[in-house]
Amino acid sequence: MDLGISGKRALVCGASKGLGRGCAEALAEAGVNLVLNARGAEALETTAAAIRTTYGVTVTTIAADITTDAGRGQVLAGAGHIDILITNAGGPPPGLWSDWNRDDFIRAIDANMLTPIALMQALMPAMIARGWGRVVNITSQSVKAPVPQLGLSNAARTGLTGFVAGTSRQVAGSGVIINNLLPGIHATDRADALDAGVVTSQGITLDAARAQRAATIPAGRYGTPAEFGAACAFLCSQHAGFIVGQNILLDGGATNATI
Numbered sequence: 001m002d003l004g005i006s007g008k009r010a011l012v013c014g015a016s017k018g019l020g021r022g023c024a025e026a027l028a029e030a031g032v033n034l035v036l037n038a039r040g041a042e043a044l045e046t047t048a049a050a051i052r053t054t055y056g057v058t059v060t061t062i063a064a065d066i067t068t069d070a071g072r073g074q075v076l077a078g079a080g081h082i083d084i085l086i087t088n089a090g091g092p093p094p095g096l097w098s099d100w101n102r103d104d105f106i107r108a109i110d111a112n113m114l115t116p117i118a119l120m121q122a123l124m125p126a127m128i129a130r131g132w133g134r135v136v137n138i139t140s141q142s143v144k145a146p147v148p149q150l151g152l153s154n155a156a157r158t159g160l161t162g163f164v165a166g167t168s169r170q171v172a173g174s175g176v177i178i179n180n181l182l183p184g185i186h187a188t189d190r191a192d193a194l195d196a197g198v199v200t201s202q203g204i205t206l207d208a209a210r211a212q213r214a215a216t217i218p219a220g221r222y223g224t225p226a227e228f229g230a231a232c233a234f235l236c237s238q239h240a241g242f243i244v245g246q247n248i249l250l251d252g253g254a255t256n257a258t259i
């Protein structure tokens with residue numbers, strides 16, 4: 001299927017690895033030129049070089065922490081014309097509900113709620129003026145089914161979800177389409193870190209930890225960044241103009257819900 005977005009220009013945050021990289025690759029395959037962001041310059045350059053070689057699109061890199069005012073300023077100053085925005089950053093740490101103080105909540109809300117909102121506020125006015133734009137926020141399965149030890153994430157991401165629910169309906173008439181993608185477990189560094197915790201706490205091998213987690217997913221396996229990226233690219237395509245303000249689970253059926 002031709003996604004109809006060849007020649008558009010996308011900013012993909014958190015793009016050197018994992019789900020962000022999956023989105024960047026799928027957009028590049030559709031002919032989209034890219035601005036890629038992550039904090040670590042080395043992995044970012046490696047990813048950018050691989051995408052240029054494989055897909056022949058132009059790739060600009062901006063190494064910065066997207067969750068800080070200074071980092072966002074750097075990214076926005078270097079990004080230029082952007083038609084497609086993919087927001088993404090690392091998730092907050094796990095813990096117990098009673099562990100967190102105001103500063104912990106402010107950090108989580110800054111990273112996983114106010115950062116994507118600030119990026120939308122900065123880039124959507126030009127999309128609206130041109131009459132076309134796409135935004136995909138990478139959030140989490142935990143928005144639909146809370147992960148108890150991820151209270152900071154549950155709280156911050158739900159705040160973003162509420163903002164998108166209203167805003168997506170305000171801008172859809174201008175051709176700007178916002179949706180959220182909710183990953184369940186995918187085979188990335190983040191999943192490796194979660195599984196390493198199980199290795200330590202249960203004294204089992206990494207393979208056993210992965211098999212144990214995969215057994216909780218109806219699909220019987222982890223998702224891949226390529227599958228995630230394909231869904232993201234579709235939401236950024238010309239065909240997705242009637243999908244507005246949705247929260248789309250990519251979790252292999254792990255969230256046990258009828259709707």
Ligand code: NAP
Nearest residue numbers: 014016017018019038039040066090091185186188189190
């Ligand atoms: P990952 O494999 O660890 O990759 C994260 C990417 O984001 C890297 O490129 C990382 O590069 C970049 N990044 C992290 N913090 C950043 C920041 N402050 N500014 C700019 N770039 C940043 O993680 P992932 O699995 O792709 O997860 C992406 C998001 O989905 C996270 O919010 C995660 O909580 C959520 N999620 C993932 C899963 C899963 O199973 N993988 C499930 C549910 C939710 P640098 O470290 O160099 O900055």
